Amino acid sequence: MDHGGARPIWAFLTGPYALFLFVLLLVPFANIAMYSLHPYSPTKVFLPELTFDNYRKIFDLYYVRLFGRTLRLGLITTAVCAVLGYPLAYCLARARPRWQAVGLFLLIMPLMVSAVIRVFGWIVILGRKGLLNQALLGLGLEPVKLLYSETAVVIGLVNIFVPFMVLPIMASIERISPSLEEAAQNLGASWYRMFGRVILPLSLPGLISGCLLVYSLSISAFVTPALMGNSRERLVGQQIYDEVLVSFNWPGAASLSLTLVLVTAALMFGALFATRRAGRREKAS
Amino acid sequence: MRAQVPRPLLPFVVAVYFGLLAPLVVVIAVSFGPSAVFEFPPRGVTLHWFEAFFASSAFVTAFFRVSLVVALLAAALATVLGTSAALGLVRFRFFGREAVETFFLAPLLVPEILLGAALYLFYARLAIQASIWTLLCGHLVICTPYVIRSVTAGLVGLDPRLEEAAMSLGATRVQAFFKVTLPLLRSSLVSGAIFAFIISFSDINLALFLSGPQSTSLPVHIFSQIQWQGDPTIAAASSMQIVIIGLLILVVQRIFRLRLVV
Numbered sequence: 001m002d003h004g005g006a007r008p009i010w011a012f013l014t015g016p017y018a019l020f021l022f023v024l025l026l027v028p029f030a031n032i033a034m035y036s037l038h039p040y041s042p043t044k045v046f047l048p049e050l051t052f053d054n055y056r057k058i059f060d061l062y063y064v065r066l067f068g069r070t071l072r073l074g075l076i077t078t079a080v081c082a083v084l085g086y087p088l089a090y091c092l093a094r095a096r097p098r099w100q101a102v103g104l105f106l107l108i109m110p111l112m113v114s115a116v117i118r119v120f121g122w123i124v125i126l127g128r129k130g131l132l133n134q135a136l137l138g139l140g141l142e143p144v145k146l147l148y149s150e151t152a153v154v155i156g157l158v159n160i161f162v163p164f165m166v167l168p169i170m171a172s173i174e175r176i177s178p179s180l181e182e183a184a185q186n187l188g189a190s191w192y193r194m195f196g197r198v199i200l201p202l203s204l205p206g207l208i209s210g211c212l213l214v215y216s217l218s219i220s221a222f223v224t225p226a227l228m229g230n231s232r233e234r235l236v237g238q239q240i241y242d243e244v245l246v247s248f249n250w251p252g253a254a255s256l257s258l259t260l261v262l263v264t265a266a267l268m269f270g271a272l273f274a275t276r277r278a279g280r281r282e283k284a285s
Numbered sequence: 286m287r288a289q290v291p292r293p294l295l296p297f298v299v300a301v302y303f304g305l306l307a308p309l310v311v312v313i314a315v316s317f318g319p320s321a322v323f324e325f326p327p328r329g330v331t332l333h334w335f336e337a338f339f340a341s342s343a344f345v346t347a348f349f350r351v352s353l354v355v356a357l358l359a360a361a362l363a364t365v366l367g368t369s370a371a372l373g374l375v376r377f378r379f380f381g382r383e384a385v386e387t388f389f390l391a392p393l394l395v396p397e398i399l400l401g402a403a404l405y406l407f408y409a410r411l412a413i414q415a416s417i418w419t420l421l422c423g424h425l426v427i428c429t430p431y432v433i434r435s436v437t438a439g440l441v442g443l444d445p446r447l448e449e450a451a452m453s454l455g456a457t458r459v460q461a462f463f464k465v466t467l468p469l470l471r472s473s474l475v476s477g478a479i480f481a482f483i484i485s486f487s488d489i490n491l492a493l494f495l496s497g498p499q500s501t502s503l504p505v506h507i508f509s510q511i512q513w514q515g516d517p518t519i520a521a522a523s524s525m526q527i528v529i530i531g532l533l534i535l536v537v538q539r540i541f542r543l544r545l546v547v
Contacts, residue, residue, distance in 0.1 A: 011373075020429075024426050025400070028407035087294050090294070104544065106305070116508045117523040121308020121310075124311050222398045223489055245405075257403065260396065264396050
């Protein structure tokens with residue numbers, strides 16, 4: 001192991017990407033922070049005065065509702081992802097290597113396909129004359145108006161984000177030795193009792209980090225609500241997109257973005273912390 | 286010894302997979318269907334929409350001149366940046382190493398839509414016009430962490446003494462790296478590069494902000510076509526992306542551990 005020495009080789013190796021991230025990640029967000037403190041004018045791109053109005057605006061009824069709706073849909077999405085993802089994660093973690101490989105492929109392949117394509121698939125399924133309504137008509141039932149509703153947005157978001165729930169849970173279940181499960185069952189616990197007493201508590205860090213990950217991803221979603229949602233019930237991501245590219249209210253967009261960044265950064269570091277601590281505890285034991 | 290998964294869970298898991306894959310299956314089916322409205326199941330098989338795709342200059346430009354070019358460049362550059370960063374992080378001990386590591390993975394923690402907006406406003410302040418280069422720079426920010434992750438995983442499993450042995454036999458540090466370490470890292474390098482390609486190729490959130498009228502990427506073009514209620518050419522383009530990405534992930538699964546990259 002090298003300790004740097006006279007020539008700090010590590011600096012040459014890590015320097016390029018560090019510099020790159022400084023210019024294209026830190027500086028742009030500093031730029032946003034600056035924009036958010038200047039007033040908006042419909043005629044001028046930039047006014048020199050400083051103001052907190054852009055942040056005060058977030059407490060207007062329109063924005064409170066916007067954030068309320070976004071955070072609420074994020075919670076629903078996260079809960080559904082947890083319910084659907086946990087059993088999947090458990091089965092994948094305990095599957096034979098061959099099935100695990102197949103399961104992981106089928107989980108990661110859709111994750112890597114562009115979100116817009118998966119949303120397109122749902123539009124075909126949920127649309128007015130879509131697959132679902134044809135099936136309902138075929139069964140002699142009333143067609144439903146699902147597309148362009150909150151339900152549709154939740155379906156789309158869950159579909160996109162389930163893998164982000166499964167992967168961390170699966171990792172934490174894999175760390176639990178199967179012999180622990182056997183021991184509990186040999187001592188007379190039913191599978192369900194063993195699950196509640198052994199697996200669930202030990203996999204909690206994975207569940208927590210999965211939930212935080214899915215929540216922060218879903219409150220900043222844009223494509224799904226833009227294509228599957230009701231245009232009158234928008235989410236924060238759409239508002240930011242519109243203020244940047246449609247109404248050119250850059251200070252407004254900046255304050256919204258920064259607020260959302262702070263919320264998600266806090267959640268993400270929480271997720272990172274939860275998994276790291278679990279990793280350390282495992283090393284210690 | 287393996288724990289037994291309770292039987293009632295299996296139908297549930299199959300149902301979740303069904304929901305996960307349903308949109309992709311439907312998109313592929315629609316792309317082969319004869320109907321001009323999105324119809325599932327299709328009433329026949331035709332390649333009409335693929336012909337329409339290759340006949341549409343907007344689609345061809347978005348696919349071959351923008352998305353493919355940017356993704357290939359992003360993969361190549363991210364591999365160089367990421368491999369060098371991973372080497373520095375794994376092979377050397379220095380003050381603040383953990384902080385640098387967290388900083389390098391930070392792009393994965395920032396919501397892409399916000400990164401896109403931030404880069405857009407940054408370019409706007411510098412009066413830089415949107416082009417494939419602005420898009421490429423944005424993609425490098427989000428692609429490189431995947432290379433760092435897979436190369437780090439590869440390096441951790443590699444004995445540093447191999448390199449030291451080469452050096453004690455007279456190789457310089459650079460020679461030892463290129464003759465010993467690099468060939469042994471091949472599979473994790475290729476996996477990182479493939480993931481960098483995939484992330485760039487399927488990105489929409491950054492591209493919505495960073496691709497200009499001359500550099501519309503494929504996902505952005507699909508997005509606007511959906512908004513304007515286009516025809517199943519969208520499905521044909523989507524099917525091609527699905528197949529490319531599926532094949533690439535199969536390759537990664539063959540040569541490396543998928544889990545270490547994602």
